[in-house]
Amino acid sequence: MEAIEVQNLKCGGCAASITKKLQELPEVKHVEVDLKTATVNVQLANNGTVTTVKEKLTAIGYPPSNEHNGLGSKAKSFVSCATGRINA
Numbered sequence: 001m002e003a004i005e006v007q008n009l010k011c012g013g014c015a016a017s018i019t020k021k022l023q024e025l026p027e028v029k030h031v032e033v034d035l036k037t038a039t040v041n042v043q044l045a046n047n048g049t050v051t052t053v054k055e056k057l058t059a060i061g062y063p064p065s066n067e068h069n070g071l072g073s074k075a076k077s078f079v080s081c082a083t084g085r086i087n088a
Contacts, residue, residue: 001034001041002050005065006057008077009038013085020087021060021080027052038065040077 009015015033022031026050032041039060042053054064061076062075063069 001030001043002053003073004040004042004050004057005048006038006040006062006063007067007069008062008074009033009035009040010077011035011081011085013081013083014077015084016087017060017080018057018062020084021056022053025052026058 009018009064010051015035018033019031022028022040022042027045028042029045030043034041040057042050044053057063058067058073060080061073061078062080063073
């Protein structure tokens with residue numbers, strides 16, 4: 001399992017969106033989101049790279065903790081969170 005600490009993770013809606021979007025990646029076998037530590041744990045297939053996962057997280061508004069977290073990321077995470085709540 002690869003652990004990635006992310007920004008903007010606040011609730012179950014966020015966790016649901018992250019889980020759904022990462023499971024769409026063919027190289028991701030399993031996803032766990034820890035709200036208390038703002039950590040996303042992913043199990044990758046043999047051909048998977050954590051870089052692809054980090055890029056997807058950034059694209060949906062949850063950049064890794066060591067990356068820039070601008071207004072655009074915060075807005076994307078708000079939309080992802082709302083979507084996760086509706087679809088949960």
